[in-house]
Amino acid sequence: MLERSASARQEALDRRFMAAAIRLSRQHLGLTAENPSVGSLVVREVDGVPTIVGRGVTALGGRPHAELQALGEAGEGARGATIYATLEPCSHIGKAPPCADAIVAAGARRVVIATLDPDIRVAGRGVAILKRAGIEVDVGCEEVAAKRAMAGFLTLRAKGRPFVTLKLAVSADGRIGRVGAGQVSITGPIARRAVQIMRVEHDAVMVGVQTVVEDDPLLTVRLDGLAQRSPLRVVVDPLARTPLAARMFSERDCSRVLVLASAKAQARAVGRLRDRGATVETITSDYKGRFEPREILRHLGVRGVKSVLLEGGAETARRFLEAGLVDRIALFAAETVVGESGVAAPIAEDSVPPDFNQVGEESFGSDRLIEYERPL
Known part of the structure; x- marks a missing residue:
């Protein structure tokens, strides 16, 4: 019973923080070129209270990505923390290091993802990198709301x-x-x-x-x-x-x-x-x-x-x-x-x-x- 209650509390916390990440993502809609506008939070317990210690939204023009900015703001606070991301962290090397690798290097304990990335260069690979590093990964939190916020990116990827x-x-x-x-x-x-x-x-x-x-x-x-x-x-x-x-x-x-x-x-x-x-x-x-x-x-x-x-x-x-x-x-x-x-x-x-x-x-x-x- 206690275990079920703790699980319900964690689920409610995840929904709350993911909803905040989705709201953050909307700040740069229409301004991120071909990339989606993603929101990311770094959350850790401070004096027993889950607290946001890092925030990031995909930068104007599409780079740097949200997760890199959130990790940069959190600094050492990311070690042992939970990362919330509205889209699966990228795993391919482009104009910036892969976000999944950066999360591993930062020492995060857990990553909560709203929806997987349909880009064939990612498509589950980001999750695989995180899991191989022993990081707990949960996918699907507030997925419908996240997909609505990223509808343009998802439609362009799926339908051209x-x-x-x-x-x-x-x-x-x-x-x-x-x-x-x-x-x-x-x-x-x-x-x-x-x-x-x-x-x-x-x-x-x-x-x-x-x-x-x-x-x-x-x-x-x-x-x-x-x-x-x-x-x-x-x-x-x-x-x-x-x-x-x-x-x-x-x-x-x-x-x-x-x-x-x-x-x-x-x-x-x-x-x-x-x-x-x-x-x-x-x-x-x-x-x-x-x-x-x-x-x-x-x-x-x-x-x-x-x-x-x-x-x-x-x-x-x-x-x-x-x-x-x-x-x-x-x-x-x-x-x-x-x-x-x-x-x-x-x-x-x-x-x-x-x-x-x-x-x-x-x-x-x-x-x-x-x-x-x-x-x-």
Whole structure:
């Protein structure tokens, strides 16, 4: 009975510290290049109380890894301690020593891992190194939450494409805008700030060219202290129709605007966009210059983009949904009524595809955010 009680206490402690490591990992979402944003903690007893003595999150650009930073902060405190890591410590030699070897050298007693690394260079090898050194290893603590936090990395590794979140703001009468009216405020200011946070957490934000023509969005992060966290802005523009006067070109770093054009686009139009500061890349299209959504994501995956926030418009959203390439839906349901001139939403609360599960609901003022996901 006492043994079972002690085991339950340890399990509760593991969940608590792993949840903290997952929260830590989210700090650098969208900023770690091709690497996942991992969180790691070093925990040891201080005066009989389990205490965090080292913290680490994957550094900007992807290196150094979280475990190396946590061990560095802990110093000698890592000896005999428990290491928490949201992803299996790496075992291959790259631009830094393997994290698994560093943990062994630090003298850790136990390692708790949320989920194994699908990278073929790791895939269980990190765990094997730790066990050979006599370190106790537990895998699977808070695995679902960790996988959600690293969905971009895991999707890119497993499917060769980024994880796609479709963001839609839908009015009470099932509209996402008004024809010929430019940007229409469907949701209130609190919900719009929530969208800014979503942008921070993604590698790229993507829209179709018609959205740029009609709404002229900036697609940046405009929250105090977070402006530098604006993601790559991607415009799906087969014929290079993006207006040279678009507001996104008023930003200081126009090179963070990526226009995806086809071979059908006029060379002069492509050249003007490049002169304006945009990065223009040509991808495969059909004979009319139209892109397959899968080819768009394949191209972004080759670029190392792990996560995409798809913000519009209706036709672009519909095509990605029909292709089965949307992984998460962030549906903002508003009380606003647009009227008959409105643009019909590709989906609403009562028409979410059946293979999506509702995973959360929050209120932002009078607006509701309902989130749906396909199982990872």
